[in-house]
Amino acid sequence: MVGREQFDQELLAVKDKVIQLARSSRRQLEQSVEALYRADVNLAKRVIKADEQLDEMDLSINEAAILLIARQQPVATDLRKLIVAIRISTDLERMADNAKNIARSAIRLGEDHQLTIHSSLADMRDVAFKMIDLAIDAYYKEDIKLAKQLSELDDLIDNMFSQVLEEMLHMSASNPQKIQLIMQMAFSARYIERFGDHLTNIAENVMYLVKGETFDLNE
Amino acid sequence: MDFVTGIALKQTVEVSNQNIVYHTEDLNLWYGQTHALKNINLPIYEKEVTAIIGPSGCGKSTFLKTLNRMVELVQGVQTSGIIHYRERNILDKTFKVEELRTKVGMVFQKPNPFPKSIYDNVAYGPKIHGIKSKKILDQIVEKSLKGAAIWDEVKDRLKENAYGLSGGQQQRLCIARALAIEPDVILMDEPTSALDPKSTLKVEELIQELKKDYSIVIVTHNMQQAARISDRTAFMLNGELIEFKDTDTIFSTPEDKRTEDYITGRFG
Numbered sequence: 001m002v003g004r005e006q007f008d009q010e011l012l013a014v015k016d017k018v019i020q021l022a023r024s025s026r027r028q029l030e031q032s033v034e035a036l037y038r039a040d041v042n043l044a045k046r047v048i049k050a051d052e053q054l055d056e057m058d059l060s061i062n063e064a065a066i067l068l069i070a071r072q073q074p075v076a077t078d079l080r081k082l083i084v085a086i087r088i089s090t091d092l093e094r095m096a097d098n099a100k101n102i103a104r105s106a107i108r109l110g111e112d113h114q115l116t117i118h119s120s121l122a123d124m125r126d127v128a129f130k131m132i133d134l135a136i137d138a139y140y141k142e143d144i145k146l147a148k149q150l151s152e153l154d155d156l157i158d159n160m161f162s163q164v165l166e167e168m169l170h171m172s173a174s175n176p177q178k179i180q181l182i183m184q185m186a187f188s189a190r191y192i193e194r195f196g197d198h199l200t201n202i203a204e205n206v207m208y209l210v211k212g213e214t215f216d217l218n219e
Numbered sequence: 220m221d222f223v224t225g226i227a228l229k230q231t232v233e234v235s236n237q238n239i240v241y242h243t244e245d246l247n248l249w250y251g252q253t254h255a256l257k258n259i260n261l262p263i264y265e266k267e268v269t270a271i272i273g274p275s276g277c278g279k280s281t282f283l284k285t286l287n288r289m290v291e292l293v294q295g296v297q298t299s300g301i302i303h304y305r306e307r308n309i310l311d312k313t314f315k316v317e318e319l320r321t322k323v324g325m326v327f328q329k330p331n332p333f334p335k336s337i338y339d340n341v342a343y344g345p346k347i348h349g350i351k352s353k354k355i356l357d358q359i360v361e362k363s364l365k366g367a368a369i370w371d372e373v374k375d376r377l378k379e380n381a382y383g384l385s386g387g388q389q390q391r392l393c394i395a396r397a398l399a400i401e402p403d404v405i406l407m408d409e410p411t412s413a414l415d416p417k418s419t420l421k422v423e424e425l426i427q428e429l430k431k432d433y434s435i436v437i438v439t440h441n442m443q444q445a446a447r448i449s450d451r452t453a454f455m456l457n458g459e460l461i462e463f464k465d466t467d468t469i470f471s472t473p474e475d476k477r478t479e480d481y482i483t484g485r486f487g
Contacts, residue, residue, distance in 0.1 A: 004483070004484050004485060007484075073443060074483065075446065075470045075471070076470060076471055076472065076473060076479055076482055077479060078483045079471075080471075212471055213472075
């Protein structure tokens, strides 16, 4: 009997890196939304700077997975583990880009904008947090049931976004002088909503990992 | 057609329009007290490459050698069940093994050319089957060597001893020798395990060419090879057929945990 302990450990190391990137993306969302609410330009700048590290993490996951594919020639579940790590990592990196965009909006709003940031953005962020935690859990445990719950939460976040967008349209109609600022807020809501889409992709990838079939949770 | 295992049944449903060359039914084989093949129900499809994989001692080579009854050469072998070859049971006492030999060619692990010229190696089979005309023999030799993708390398030295060829060339010569009798099926028992990577690739490409005209069954230890060249893969373990499916499925989403463990290198 010959096991593949070394390879198994390397597969686990890639998985750990993906989970680390997921946690970092979560932190980026947390801090960017905080910068928005607190009108903290310095914090927003730090979020933008930190995004470079997340890009590097994504790159390092890609490199590690490609090297393992080349050296170990994995098949079946082993191969899917690596392909899925690459795909999930891409989604996480794009989630972080959305956090960076929220930070940019915070900088554009500046420190003295006198605008009350809509409370729905914090609510949307909380749903996104829940989704990230669920996605990490589903990926870690390779659990399809957990993955499926993500699509329901994505519907929730989509509805919240539609509602908040409508409110902001009314708001801009009655405050035309603030339209530029309100737009930054609407953009930010849109960026949070994008988290839901990426997390749904991650759920699909967890299902592919386990089942070996492609699913579309957006249907 | 009626198969015992559900897996085999599923296979027939999927490809009912395809011809079957071989079909074993509850094939059992014993070497003395050792039960080497256990109730094997396996169809071999026409003009496809069927790979048989499994750890050492799983019975894959034994299975291959039952298909041309070469296994009978081992003392104390007993078989039960049926091997249909083109609807006839080759295990039936009335079936002449010589007839099978003209229909089924075999290529072995190590190239085994005769200590004769390249030409004579290929012409040997047709000659013992009664072909005497020099002109016809010339044609057969050229066609077979071309078929085995070695003609260009040897056409100017057909009278030279086959032992002067490289290992890879010798193996392709043995394939040419198998083609010379115009077989229906070619059995290959780890045909590239003694070859370097470049020669291996040549033989693999050749196998892809050959399946246009022949049905090929290949036993291989090299799982990447099975994945690269076969249409269907059978996984055997301890004399049992564990899983038999199209190769894409076996190497992406095998059903049986033992298949998954073997192809991912967790045992064997």
